[in-house]
Amino acid sequence: MGLVNAAVKTTQLRKIYPAPSSKRSPGGKSPAASAGAGAGAKRPGVVALEGLDLEIAEGELFGLLGPNGAGKTTTIGILTTRVRPTSGDAVVAGADVTREAVLVRRRIGVVPQRPNPDRNLNARENLVFHAAYFGIPLRTANARARELLEKLGIADKGDSKVDQLSGGQQQRLMLARALIHQPEILFLDEPTVGLDPHGRLAVWEVLRELHQQGRTIVMSTHNMEEADRLGDRLAIVDHGKLLAVDAPDKLKARAPGGTLIQLSLDGEASAVVQLASALPGVFRAEASNAALHAYSDRGGELIPALIRAAEQSGRTVKDIHLSPPSLETLFISMTGRKLD
């Protein structure tokens, strides 16, 4: 059981954030902090991860796929030592994330969800100083910074203040920063959110190249295309739980057959489920708030019948969306939600 060379392994990982009310008064005001923390621990709190077991092999390009709030960012946060797990274990590059956080940090590179460069430094200095924090000599750091800026298409921005870089350029700078100390494992938290198509392709290309060089890459995303095109294996997570993990093709094969017809209604869709599932050609119908998800083996032909079913149940159809079997339809069948 288990991979011989696991780059990442989590066991029953749980994270419960303190309830928002206790988080608003951060323990810092003065000695009262300890009392505040004790009281906060008893409150229910927000469950972000609910017993996550993951195993990622060395050299894998692994995607964490899930909607907002699924626990992707918390997972990446724990694996990169920035979030303390409530319980469970996580081992990254051979070191425990809580007990050996310094060792973990030495071996990983992190690309955050939103660019967070050091705004007091220019683009090149961001890279050179980050390298210095990892003990890389200045000469080597300068050479690598030049190379990375070049490769990521921002060579002309080296001496610019980071505020003068566009969002996409800043994100590429973050990628360069995560790579300058040549980490064993690269973590990216939704790296292409907010990038234009051109920037997205540039990032994908770099990731593919790193992957070919054997680097382990762990990436969270809610972009189906990104997950499908890049990932060796994908984990589908929602509500802090692992729903499925496999290669994209195998996952797609698991998607319920037929076309997914999504109807947006003007009220709770549950009222329509019974009539809809009884229609010939519909082999499954589910309600998710005001959305009705019907899986049809006759493509869009069933649309008029579904609209009638909705109207007979006292609902009006406001929007219709058709999707062929894909990761997206699998995802919706598993979580009842769309990704965005």
Added chain:
Amino acid sequence: MTATAEKVHAQPPGAGKVFYALLLRDLMVNRRELPYFLLRTTLQPLLFTLVFGFLLPKMSFVGRAYSAALMPGILAMSLALSSMQSVTLPMVIDFATNALEDRLLAPASIRVVALEKIAMGILQGLAAALFVLPVARLVMGPIDGLTLSHGIEIAAVAVLGAATFSALGLLLGTAISPQQIGLVFSAIIGPMMFFGCVYYPWTGLAAVPVLKYAVLINPMVYVAEGLRGSLTPAMPHMGLAAVLAALVLLTGLFCALGLRSFERRSIA
């Protein structure tokens, strides 16, 4: 933890190296901003010097002896407040924008990042004091009893005072939000200055005994009195041993609270 743990990892830096790299970063950023830094931290002390150390004596509202009481106080204020501000202000902003992340990902204990901030605060406090001292002396003219002959005592009070306020700056920087910065200035710095024995010697408070003991919770008192005792030893002042002991204690307390608060903010 088997195969990967035995891998050879290139030149792992120790905590000292990380600390040094962080310090280099701050030194470079601060050198670029030196004019703003001096303006921000020394303008107010120098204006006080001009009014209370030059204008009022010139108008004969206060005697020349007042300059001797004021000088160490003004110096203490510059030292303490610039130490504190240079830690607090960037930290509040860095936490709000998450810009500290590249340093929090450095391969060292999170505490190294916080301790480097304290070290940088000490350096900035000392820089402000070194700038204010000659300028204030220039503005005030000769000051009775001012001597630099107790160099070790001056240095001890200055370094410990800067450390106390840098550590306090760390605690505040991790505890407040950007919206509360204004509040810190009016609610914390204000009383600290006016009840910090900056403008009058502590022994003078014998006139109001309640105040004389109440102000002892104010760390500024020890910096001002310590500088009085070492710069103008002939003037009335608090005992140096008590001052140094209080500063060591306060530094330890603020460091402990500040580091704990910093870790809480850094790791969710």
